[in-house]
Amino acid sequence: MAFRPVTIRTARDAVTAAALYLGWLGYRDIRRADQRPPSGIGLAARGILAQVDPTVRPASLRDVECLWLTVMTESADCVFFSLAGYAEDARARADTLGVPLFVLDLTGTPQPVNSPADELIAVTD
Helix, strand or coil: CCCCCCCCCCHHHHHHHHHHHHHHCCCCCCEECCCCCCCCEEEEECCEEEEEECCCCCECHHHHHHHHHHHHHHCCEEEEEECCCECHHHHHHHHHHCCCEEEECCCCCEEECCHHHHHHHHHHC
């Protein structure tokens, strides 16, 4: 079944789009994460922690590393959604750490930006 996006007009819409996408990927009972990320909004479901950055600045290296370090203590996978993309060093580190990165376009459809994101989607095909 195809993913049905929601148009992004607000930060809340970005979080909703990410939550719907996680559900489409097969994760259930998506909720706000217990631990608040240094920036953006955290979402969690069994086995995954997601960070959504609804700001207009690219996600930083620190953002990606903090998410990865958090999931190391949770024994879970992680995924990052950003409206404005990623700093070059953040993308490089995400590739090294295996963190799937997605950019949320304004239609609400997450676009994979690295191979871990492509691999995450391939599992659902």
